[in-house]
Amino acid sequence: MTFDVVLTDEPTAVDEAFVSDGLDEFNLYAAGVQDRRPLAVLVKDAATGETLGGLTGRTSLGLWFVDLLYLPEKLRGSGLGTRILAEAEAEARRRGCVSGVVYTIQFQAPDFYARHGWTEFGRIPISGGRSRIFFRKELRA
Numbered sequence: 127m128t129f130d131v132v133l134t135d136e137p138t139a140v141d142e143a144f145v146s147d148g149l150d151e152f153n154l155y156a157a158g159v160q161d162r163r164p165l166a167v168l169v170k171d172a173a174t175g176e177t178l179g180g181l182t183g184r185t186s187l188g189l190w191f192v193d194l195l196y197l198p199e200k201l202r203g204s205g206l207g208t209r210i211l212a213e214a215e216a217e218a219r220r221r222g223c224v225s226g227v228v229y230t231i232q233f234q235a236p237d238f239y240a241r242h243g244w245t246e247f248g249r250i251p252i253s254g255g256r257s258r259i260f261f262r263k264e265l266r267a
Contacts, residue, residue: 162186167210190218192228226263
């Protein structure tokens, strides 16, 4: 068998699905479970349906991954971020997740996650003297 290794910053949806489906198949074989699902809580404009912000992530094998959480400046400080995070956490619990994980950067939201019960477990230095800060949260009662 011959093959090429191709570096790209534009994988196709087919490329991503092939890798994702392959990992799902392996997880099913190795762990007896294939339960990876997207999880999103979106803020939509009531009149237009336009997405204004929200949270995206996924659940898999008992772990909730928060990938992105964003609100525009005009919606910050209203409690909306807390509501979004709480709704996502409740859904992760319903899906059987026992822990959550997220990373942020010093200038983003470390205090927000700490206020909501997330515990820092690591930092990785990045450019400009900053760090990515990794948080986890136990979801079991």
